[in-house]
Amino acid sequence: MALDATAGGGPRRPPLTRRLAERGVDWTLLLLLPALVFAVGLFVYPMLYGLRLSLDPLEGSTFANYRRFFGDSFYRDTIWFTLRLAVPALLINVLLALPLAYRMRYAARGRRLVTIILIFPLTLGSVLLGKGLLNFLSGTGWLNRTLISLGIVDVPVQLIHNYLGVLIAVVIADFPFVFLLLLSYASGIDPTYERAAAVFGASAWQRFRLITLPLLAPGLAITASLAFVLGFGIFPSAILLGQPDGATRTMGVAAYSEAFQQFDFPMATTIALLMAAIELVVIVFVLTLRARLAPTVSSGIKG
Amino acid sequence: MARAFGETDALTDLTLTISTGEFVAFLGPSGSGKSTALNCLAGLLTLTDGSISLDERRIDHLPPERRGFAMVFQNYALFPHMSVRRNVEFGLQMQRVPRAKIVGRVDDALKLVKLEHHAQKYPAQLSGGEQQRVAIARAIATEPPLVLMDEPLSNLDAQLRLEMRTEIRRLHQELELTTVYVTHDQQEAMSLADRMVILRSGRVQQIGTPEEIYASPSTSFVASFMGYRNIFPARVARQQDGRVTVSADGVELTGIAAQGHPTDDVIVAVRPEDVRIVRGTDPPDDNRVDLEVEVVEYGGREYTVGAVSSAGLLFHLLTDQPLTVGERISVAIPVERVRVYPAATSDVAAGEAEH
Numbered sequence: 001m002a003l004d005a006t007a008g009g010g011p012r013r014p015p016l017t018r019r020l021a022e023r024g025v026d027w028t029l030l031l032l033l034p035a036l037v038f039a040v041g042l043f044v045y046p047m048l049y050g051l052r053l054s055l056d057p058l059e060g061s062t063f064a065n066y067r068r069f070f071g072d073s074f075y076r077d078t079i080w081f082t083l084r085l086a087v088p089a090l091l092i093n094v095l096l097a098l099p100l101a102y103r104m105r106y107a108a109r110g111r112r113l114v115t116i117i118l119i120f121p122l123t124l125g126s127v128l129l130g131k132g133l134l135n136f137l138s139g140t141g142w143l144n145r146t147l148i149s150l151g152i153v154d155v156p157v158q159l160i161h162n163y164l165g166v167l168i169a170v171v172i173a174d175f176p177f178v179f180l181l182l183l184s185y186a187s188g189i190d191p192t193y194e195r196a197a198a199v200f201g202a203s204a205w206q207r208f209r210l211i212t213l214p215l216l217a218p219g220l221a222i223t224a225s226l227a228f229v230l231g232f233g234i235f236p237s238a239i240l241l242g243q244p245d246g247a248t249r250t251m252g253v254a255a256y257s258e259a260f261q262q263f264d265f266p267m268a269t270t271i272a273l274l275m276a277a278i279e280l281v282v283i284v285f286v287l288t289l290r291a292r293l294a295p296t297v298s299s300g301i302k303g
Numbered sequence: 304m305a306r307a308f309g310e311t312d313a314l315t316d317l318t319l320t321i322s323t324g325e326f327v328a329f330l331g332p333s334g335s336g337k338s339t340a341l342n343c344l345a346g347l348l349t350l351t352d353g354s355i356s357l358d359e360r361r362i363d364h365l366p367p368e369r370r371g372f373a374m375v376f377q378n379y380a381l382f383p384h385m386s387v388r389r390n391v392e393f394g395l396q397m398q399r400v401p402r403a404k405i406v407g408r409v410d411d412a413l414k415l416v417k418l419e420h421h422a423q424k425y426p427a428q429l430s431g432g433e434q435q436r437v438a439i440a441r442a443i444a445t446e447p448p449l450v451l452m453d454e455p456l457s458n459l460d461a462q463l464r465l466e467m468r469t470e471i472r473r474l475h476q477e478l479e480l481t482t483v484y485v486t487h488d489q490q491e492a493m494s495l496a497d498r499m500v501i502l503r504s505g506r507v508q509q510i511g512t513p514e515e516i517y518a519s520p521s522t523s524f525v526a527s528f529m530g531y532r533n534i535f536p537a538r539v540a541r542q543q544d545g546r547v548t549v550s551a552d553g554v555e556l557t558g559i560a561a562q563g564h565p566t567d568d569v570i571v572a573v574r575p576e577d578v579r580i581v582r583g584t585d586p587p588d589d590n591r592v593d594l595e596v597e598v599v600e601y602g603g604r605e606y607t608v609g610a611v612s613s614a615g616l617l618f619h620l621l622t623d624q625p626l627t628v629g630e631r632i633s634v635a636i637p638v639e640r641v642r643v644y645p646a647a648t649s650d651v652a653a654g655e656a657e658h
């Protein structure tokens with residue numbers, strides 16, 4: 001057998017398929033096809049359809065729906081009502097989950113138990129959770145009865161059919177999600193960094209502040225963005241535990257009532273699109289903020 | 304100093320006094336407890352027994368951040384979100400050194416490792432060797448009473464490892480920083496250390512200067528670690544004037560007892576360099592063995608040859624003569640270079656020596 005390895009005779013170009021393959025274009029790209037069909041069929045098309053629908057109001061000119069939304073405080077205030085729930089819920093959850101995830105980041109044993117306990121409410125779904133909370137938090141529910149029997153309060157605290165009830169529900173529903181995400185980000189950080197910081201004289205607080213927190217920043221930003229989206233879409237608990245016609249008339253509730261009570265689909269679609277736009281603005285804001293605060297963390301996870 | 308993990312003793316009875324400016328290497332295979340010892344010194348592991356003192360002051364109850372030591376890690380552990388300069392000044396900042404002083408000391412440290420032009424870069428932008436130099440600069444910047452090095456060269460390729468080895472030796476000679484260095488590489492330990500601690504399964508095997516340990520390893524395990532490639536079990540035939548004559552597979556060798564008076568079963572250790580090919584007559588005092596060449600490996604300056612006795616006992620030897628497989632040779636081994644160890648403590652060592 002002879003192997004001839006003479007260098008090519010002159011600057012002949014390699015065949016097209018070869019040149020494409022070197023740029024990552026080959027037959028394996030076909031594997032993307034199902035995902036592409038899925039994304040176009042279930043996301044891009046409905047989005048464009050919705051956009052067209054929102055620009056075709058039941059009455060008035062092209063932008064009548066948008067003008068109505070921003071001109072009428074009945075609609076406009078839903079932005080405020082939704083943000084008032086989503087942002088505090090997000091902050092509470094991150095502040096609760098961060099120390100816990102930090103504490104448990106390298107724990108081997110307790111971790112599985114805590115994970116199971118936390119995944120459980122995720123599997124219940126928000127309707128069941130809302131129903132349960134309705135009983136638990138009501139004037140004659142366990143919580144109020146305990147508070148009264150302990151002498152902490154005299155009259156039951158009003159925790160349902162108001163803002164507070166919905167906030168509690170959102171916090172409980174989204175906490176496992178925030179915690180599990182942060183836990184996986186936190187345990188992805190190489191523990192040697194903190195050991196090195198300790199040897200070089202950093203106290204526990206300095207290690208967290210100077211090493212872990214900056215390395216966790218990208219994960220924190222992603223978690224906050226996703227938690228915000230989750231909270232912003234709040235719907236079942238806003239109806240079950242809140243005042244869907246008042247303080248907790250979130251954008252989701254408004255869109256629902258437009259669609260299935262007023263049968264004004266174009267208006268409902270308009271609200272849905274505005275929800276998406278606001279979520280996008282907030283996510284861009286969070287990610288920009290994180291890029292400003294910790295600009296060079298690119299290889300923080302597994303350095 | 305002792306440390307146990309649950310029921311397992313990772314380190315037992317390590318007693319060592321390190322004097323200022325000394326370079327001590329902990330040498331041993333993986334699982335020998337050398338890293339455990341280092342982490343105990345750093346404070347990253349707590350002792351289960353024993354104590355550590357720095358200049359008469361007990362420090363074993365202190366957390367790592369209050370010991371004031373510095374460490375170079377195997378994977379460098381440079382903070383990825385900080386520039387080279389900020390990495391190096393980290394320890395100084397933690398010690399609340401005034402800002403003006405920090406700048407000067409960081410510059411000095413970076414100059415020592417020849418990285419003064421990379422101060423603004425981030426670790427991810429540097430090569431492995433450069434990253435390790437930053438890690439060393441970070442360790443020397445605080446002028447710590449003790450520098451700990453945990454296999455700092457094992458992630459580098461062969462040539463870079465040699466360069467960095469010289470660099471570390473040079474820095475140590477220049478700065479005279481007291482250093483504890485952990486490695487599994489015998490060459491590295493010998494070339495760097497003033498004193499070596501050989502560990503095996505958490506127990507100290509021998510402590511001494513590289514010269515002492517190289518010339519007279521105290522156990523067959525240490526011998527196997529220090530380049531005695533010819534290690535085999537044998538039985539004592541007779542003893543006279545501190546000389547022991549043993550027989551292994553029909554080969555008779557006379558050597559020196561390395562540990563007390565050997566009885567019956569022993570382990571014999573001979574370095575390949577000490578097995579010399581002879582033609583005709585040579586000093587009659589040497590051991591003489593007839594062998595048949597089995598394997599010849601070319602190693603540049605010399606050949607590494609594997610040759611067997613008529614009963615199949617394998618000897619490794621070095622020679623500058625190009626031998627051919629099947630060739631019959633006669634070798635001489637000086638009596639004082641044949642070391643005889645008691646077998647009881649060393650059965651495993653013979654097996655490990657095959658690596």
